[in-house]
Amino acid sequence: MIFKTLVFGVIREAIAKKIFIGFFAISTLIILGFIAFVNFDSVEGIVTMSGDEVRELVLGFESFTLGVSYLLLITLCLIGVSSIIPSMLEKGNIDLLLSKPVSRSQILLGKFVGGLLLIFVSLVYLIGTIWLIVSFKFGYWNASFLSSILMLTFSFAVIYSLVIFIGITTQSSILAILINIFLIFLICPFLASREQVLFTFITGDVGHFIINFLYYILPKPNDLQTITGNIIKGEKVVSWQPVITSALFLITFLSASIFVFKKKDY
Amino acid sequence: MEVISTKNLKKEYQGSRFNKEKITALKNFSFNVQEGDIFGLLGPNGAGKTTLVKVLLGIVYPTEGEVSIFGDSIKNEKYKTRVGYLPENHKFPNYLTGEQVLHYFGMLSGMTKAQVQSRSDEYLKIVDMEKWKKTKIKKYSKGMMQRLGIAQAMINEPDLIFLDEPTDGVDPIGRKEIRDILIGLKEKGKTIFLNSHLLSEIELVCNRVAILNKGELIKEGTIDEITSTGNQHTFSTSDLSDAVINILLSQHFATLHGKNEFLVNTESPEVLNSIIDILRKNNVNILSLTKEKNSLENMFINLIGQQN
Ligand SMILES: Nc1ncnc2c1ncn2[C@@H]1O[C@H](COP(=O)(O)OP(=O)(O)O)[C@@H](O)[C@H]1O
Ligand SMILES: [Mg+2]
Numbered sequence: 001m002i003f004k005t006l007v008f009g010v011i012r013e014a015i016a017k018k019i020f021i022g023f024f025a026i027s028t029l030i031i032l033g034f035i036a037f038v039n040f041d042s043v044e045g046i047v048t049m050s051g052d053e054v055r056e057l058v059l060g061f062e063s064f065t066l067g068v069s070y071l072l073l074i075t076l077c078l079i080g081v082s083s084i085i086p087s088m089l090e091k092g093n094i095d096l097l098l099s100k101p102v103s104r105s106q107i108l109l110g111k112f113v114g115g116l117l118l119i120f121v122s123l124v125y126l127i128g129t130i131w132l133i134v135s136f137k138f139g140y141w142n143a144s145f146l147s148s149i150l151m152l153t154f155s156f157a158v159i160y161s162l163v164i165f166i167g168i169t170t171q172s173s174i175l176a177i178l179i180n181i182f183l184i185f186l187i188c189p190f191l192a193s194r195e196q197v198l199f200t201f202i203t204g205d206v207g208h209f210i211i212n213f214l215y216y217i218l219p220k221p222n223d224l225q226t227i228t229g230n231i232i233k234g235e236k237v238v239s240w241q242p243v244i245t246s247a248l249f250l251i252t253f254l255s256a257s258i259f260v261f262k263k264k265d266y
Numbered sequence: 267m268e269v270i271s272t273k274n275l276k277k278e279y280q281g282s283r284f285n286k287e288k289i290t291a292l293k294n295f296s297f298n299v300q301e302g303d304i305f306g307l308l309g310p311n312g313a314g315k316t317t318l319v320k321v322l323l324g325i326v327y328p329t330e331g332e333v334s335i336f337g338d339s340i341k342n343e344k345y346k347t348r349v350g351y352l353p354e355n356h357k358f359p360n361y362l363t364g365e366q367v368l369h370y371f372g373m374l375s376g377m378t379k380a381q382v383q384s385r386s387d388e389y390l391k392i393v394d395m396e397k398w399k400k401t402k403i404k405k406y407s408k409g410m411m412q413r414l415g416i417a418q419a420m421i422n423e424p425d426l427i428f429l430d431e432p433t434d435g436v437d438p439i440g441r442k443e444i445r446d447i448l449i450g451l452k453e454k455g456k457t458i459f460l461n462s463h464l465l466s467e468i469e470l471v472c473n474r475v476a477i478l479n480k481g482e483l484i485k486e487g488t489i490d491e492i493t494s495t496g497n498q499h500t501f502s503t504s505d506l507s508d509a510v511i512n513i514l515l516s517q518h519f520a521t522l523h524g525k526n527e528f529l530v531n532t533e534s535p536e537v538l539n540s541i542i543d544i545l546r547k548n549n550v551n552i553l554s555l556t557k558e559k560n561s562l563e564n565m566f567i568n569l570i571g572q573q574n
Binding site: 001002005006009012013016017090091092093094095096097098099100101102103263265266 | 279320323324325326327343344345346347349351353354355356357358359361362370371373374375376378428
């Protein structure tokens, strides 16, 4: 009961701070842009297409959409939740929260689950609507596109665990945003393409070891995006390793956050 | 029954990044609060009052010592369902209305939605905030916030209520209102722990007081015990003759206040009785004899002064 109150507290805060409205507005803009984009393609052409060709077209649209927006969506979500922990830690607020009959780990998990729920609901709206539009338009219903809602939520959860950790240790939302953007757009893409790019100018076993090591311990939004693409297209996923190591990252940072939170005086 | 008890509490804070020296906020602090007490903790700013309350609520961890509340250790959060707390400078989420604040924090105290809904009106009425319950709290004045804060501290019908500087920043009228609320709570038999740097607050509502300075417990007891250490006696009499005045001044070092009143500084009943004998022998009527209480304020200033 108390846990539920904490989780819905996050949602209410997001509504009050217009984060929900923001997500809704941006999603709606994306959807409208998408509708305009889909309409460029003449409808008449479809009639003459074979089933396979329609399927290809739909999969193409869906993977293209995610290909363009995957990292941007996660960044948007990141910005949306970045203030949850710092605002919880404000003096006069955290004291009262800690005086309630709920453990510190539950408080933090409540904030985590609340943030996930917020993002999940927003993604259901965005991805769900795009799916409906594409499916209606072309008459091919590719349910596996919806799995990208879960994959995006998971990718976000991995990043969110780091946001929580930075929030608990530094109480800064800006720092959490900057570090994560740095990771998502600079470090992680480099590491993901280490074999094609980095290894051409970093040679030697030690260098390779360090880079591989970094690759395995850091989150892998790019690889998760690739896996999502595979799932949408019904292709075989080559390796689930990125999912597993990212999950370990999530668990590590969430546990570390709880550990730090439990020790601190407020 | 002992509601709060601590033994040899010590709290050291980590110093700032630039000054590594540790700050000792509580030293060897042992005390207890009994059921039904309105306990006042008095001390200047920085004395460690807030730190003590935070230790009792598990918000801050003691460096050394033991704490028990309702006779149990505070390792398990369970006891907090029976506790209410008004933090110093509290900050409720400002997008909520007064009523929503009570619902939200009531439910965080473990109450059901139905329970908070049925009780919130009652408590809003006690603190006289009923008409504002649908207003967002960002529009509230400081006094209104404090009254809502007290309602929040009561919403789960706690057995023990902590109020940290409940009248801080509130105007005199608001202060009086808050004092009346506290007196109402006292009548309900709640155990209240009140922090204040204002003596008048404590003197008016508390039955037990502790004085804290620089983390140390200086004195503890009932208001009477703490304030009755004075030994000034005031005599009110019919007109004093010059002869009598001479005797009083020369033998007893009395301080005269006109022809009908004088003060004597003594602890000895024999001295008082011999003065009475002199007065009666000289046909002076004694209208009253009172022992001046050291007001808590004088007491407080004296004690803190001795410390420094
Ligand atoms: N979180 C903290 N970190 C470091 N020092 C603190 C902290 N909180 C309080 N202090 C210090 O501990 C002492 C006691 O503070 P406090 O308990 O707030 O006193 P009071 O409530 O009586 O004004 C002060 O010297 C204060 O500066
Ligand atoms: Mg204080």
